[in-house]
Amino acid sequence: MEREAGVLQPAELKVEFSGCPVKASLDVLGHKWALLVLRNIGLYHVQRFNDMLRITPGLTKRVLAMRLRELEREGFIQAVERGPRYTRWGLTEKGEDALPILMTLVRFGSKWYADEVFADKRSRTLGDVFQISYIRQILGRLPA
Amino acid sequence: MEREAGVLQPAELKVEFSGCPVKASLDVLGHKWALLVLRNIGLYHVQRFNDMLRITPGLTKRVLAMRLRELEREGFIQAVERGPRYTRWGLTEKGEDALPILMTLVRFGSKWYADEVFADKRSRTLGDVFQISYIRQILGRLPA
């Protein structure tokens, strides 16, 4: 009989979980469009409401407004500039720490969904996609 | 004015996207419970239907059945053993390639949601959580 998730302890695990860090992370980032909004800000440097709408096919104003408020409330993003004309969003430290998740998603998608990602439909490695210095900057020196 | 997502090209990007690899990856993995089912199989080595239900609070039979079929159809998992009593699920090569995503989620959750992940509520690094050899085995030598 299996044990509870919080008490699971495969051989590779050095600690005992009382909850699951994957589940915890997904409580916020698992909502639809959340990771793509983070991608817009952190990876594409698109900081404004209507610009995000424009570059994110399928995303609606209503949901974007919800995700921005949620990500702000949960400490992933903050207003870099809040004017009457527009607000520019940037990542907090917590948001920056979520970039490695996006990196692994880029890596996965570039390998397995090359047909919809690249015009020539050829798989690519992370090193093919980003400058090495940038990859190091984001992924840092794992496992830290 | 911003360009389309597929034509975006920040300084760090070496290639031009025609679609977004993050978006593509999330088409399957973005569905609720999908990453947690993958976690059950790939990280926790829990391979059977009712075992997954037991260790995954909130997940229902109906959704689990849907996610298993979807993950199988999309090539993330396969039946390791399909008997009359039960089926044991394992990762395909594609599923294994998704483990780095789970790793970064573990890393993120262990740092930012330590209060719900660890009994002592103290943040931990990936190196605190997994054996180094295991981290290397999964994350490999990035950026490849």
Next chain:
DNA sequence: GCCGAAGGTATCCTAAGTAAACCATATGAG
């Protein structure tokens, strides 16, 4: 003053996910 763009809300509708009951097959205990 008029127009368009930015950044939203309000209203309604659909699809995804949740809850709970039901069910067939297969042991396992007696």
Next chain:
DNA sequence: CTCATATGGTTTACTTAGGATACCTTCGGC
């Protein structure tokens, strides 16, 4: 052999998250 229990589901009904669309206010340019 028979009964109880577990496994791995499906069915039906319900709730909620998200999609579509219309509307609205503020600002700046002309």
